[in-house]
Amino acid sequence: MITKITNNDLTEAKAKELAVLDFSATWCGPCKMLAPVLEHLADEMPGVSFYSIDVDENFPLAHEFGVSSIPCVVVLKHGQEVDRTVGFEPAPAMHAFVEKHL
């Protein structure tokens, strides 16, 4: 399951051991293609918390993370950024990208 972030509130995600943030927007083609890949990953990896962040609705958050190109996937470990990737990735590559932080 993927939790939708509203009101720029990342409190819950920052408290998690491992959280994956998907910065995206409704008008971005690659973001639309990445969404089902992350849905699939969230089912496969119950130990990881997944969040989707619409940059239009949460612009200050996008700014805080210096996101200037989407889709942008950021990995947080206990609230600290440990990794990020920009652009679409197929499921196996995205799985490997997250798994190395488990």
Place this chain on the structure above:
Amino acid sequence: MERYDIAVIGTGPAGVSAAITAKVRGKKLILFGSRHLSDKVEKAHSILNYPGLPNVSGAELANAYRMQLDSLDIPITEKQVTAVYAMGDYFAIQTPDDMVESTAVILAAGVVTSKALPGEDAFLGRGVSYCATCDAHFYRGKTVAVLGYSEQACREADFLAETCEKVLYFPAAPHEVQVNGRVEVVREKPTAILGDRQARTLETKSGKRFDVDGIFILRASVAPDKLVPGLAVEDNHIRVDLQMRTNLPGCFACGDAVGPPYQYIKAAGQGNVAALSAVAYLAEQK
């Protein structure tokens, strides 16, 4: 959405050959390319090593290809493919106006000569973007540089000018530059992207430096691993095995795209192998 069995991208000898074999094998096919087929074929003076066609000219070979495609009722979809997404059991193929789904994909779009600029890969997503419509939003009220390689890039620069404070357009390859009055054309050759955590500066051959907030690099043809995210490449060529399989299941590649020798007959032969491998892949999926 209707789903094709095989999508072939490219209409040089590799793509044409792959399309012919896929069609003969009765597969539901879409062929992306141009009615002109291939500049490289069209411009060849004479080809001496194509069996059965001694001393054929490029133009004659292209004509023969067109006739064969027509006789097999294979239409050419004249749309630029801007991205191919590996979705697991199918591929989503993005064009400027729609999305097409196909179970297998054959990449046969030739070789890309333009290399990444110094700093381009390091700052991708940190001030460097390939997609004006995706990322214009992040540069509202800011200054951006556009490295334009085609007339399509001019239209994207116009689009950026609606959002950004200032748009500098650097024509990076020969094309007719027509932009609206809000875009400033700078005739300098960009050589490097500099910055700290973010890209900040575009440096040109004459040593000038332009301070910008973002840099949009809009090439006419993109490197294969940027066209197909997740695709493995080596030295700018797609990595394949002898069955023309790439690292992505269901995605095959052939012709100049997979490396030298850049020969017409080699490309045609590999196109045939790629199509047969795609047919075998489709059979495994059922």
